[in-house]
Amino acid sequence: MTEIFYQEMSLLENLSNIHKRICHAAMRAGRDPSEVKLLAVTKTISPDIIKEAIELGVRLIGENRVQEAREKIEFLRGQIPDTVQWHMIGHLQKNKVRAAVGLFDMIQSVDSPELARRIDRVASEMGKIQPVLVQVKLSEEVTKHGVETDRVFDLLEEIRGLKNLELQGLMTIPPFFEDPEKARPYFRGLREIKEEAEVRGFSLPELSMGMTGDFEVAIEEGSTMVRIGTAIFGRRHYR
Numbered sequence: 001m002t003e004i005f006y007q008e009m010s011l012l013e014n015l016s017n018i019h020k021r022i023c024h025a026a027m028r029a030g031r032d033p034s035e036v037k038l039l040a041v042t043k044t045i046s047p048d049i050i051k052e053a054i055e056l057g058v059r060l061i062g063e064n065r066v067q068e069a070r071e072k073i074e075f076l077r078g079q080i081p082d083t084v085q086w087h088m089i090g091h092l093q094k095n096k097v098r099a100a101v102g103l104f105d106m107i108q109s110v111d112s113p114e115l116a117r118r119i120d121r122v123a124s125e126m127g128k129i130q131p132v133l134v135q136v137k138l139s140e141e142v143t144k145h146g147v148e149t150d151r152v153f154d155l156l157e158e159i160r161g162l163k164n165l166e167l168q169g170l171m172t173i174p175p176f177f178e179d180p181e182k183a184r185p186y187f188r189g190l191r192e193i194k195e196e197a198e199v200r201g202f203s204l205p206e207l208s209m210g211m212t213g214d215f216e217v218a219i220e221e222g223s224t225m226v227r228i229g230t231a232i233f234g235r236r237h238y239r
């Protein structure tokens with residue numbers, strides 16, 4: 001029902017609805033709506049549609065596969081403003097690190113010291129400072145990537161020592177629930193880790209949390225970046 005609803009609406013309507021909902025959720029929580037950025041998740045979405053979204057003001061794009069992102073970035077080169085940023089939001093395999101560092105403005109899925117060191121080494125070779133988020137695994141689901149909560153601080157310490165990584169915050173993907181309220185403890189959990197980390201001297205301004213089904217709850221719990229696909233582009237069609 002909801003999916004069909006989103007598909008039938010236009011991109012412009014979808015985006016303005018989402019901005020409105022972001023605004024309301026922020027205000028409910030006593031927050032300034034401008035603290036919450038919208039990352040449009042474009043996996044499976046064609047470059048033409050992505051370009052349309054960019055023309056409507058979208059500036060942050062999230063992709064979860066390096067190869068798919070590469071094709072779109074190359075296709076759109078020269079056709080979109082320089083201010084558009086591409087974020088890697090999927091699990092990053094070690095053998096894709098070089099490509100990822102070459103392509104992405106931010107890698108949101110750093111979840112191990114090995115991956116962090118590899119990104120740092122490649123970034124150093126390319127003369128780049130790579131902005132990253134640490135992906136935290138707050139649920140027991142075996143399929144989800146992310147660093148376990150009892151290892152987060154060790155990973156943050158590790159990253160602190162890596163000169164070519166710029167740690168900007170944390171990201172999480174809670175399990176899917178029909179009722180978004182059930183995701184609240186996970187969002188709160190991520191915020192608590194951020195607060196604890198800040199006590200320990202880390203600066204972690206970004207909290208990337210909240211998707212189509214639960215972004216308003218995530219904003220109430222402190223999200224600074226919601227990652228939204230379906231509510232903007234409609235239901236994804238996998239080939």
Ligand SMILES: *Cc1c(COP(=O)(O)O)cnc(C)c1O
Nearest residue numbers: 041064089211212227228229230
């Ligand atoms: C696909 C995806 C999203 C967006 O999901 P929707 O429910 O379509 O909004 C957000 N974050 C990650 C990591 C994703 O893979």
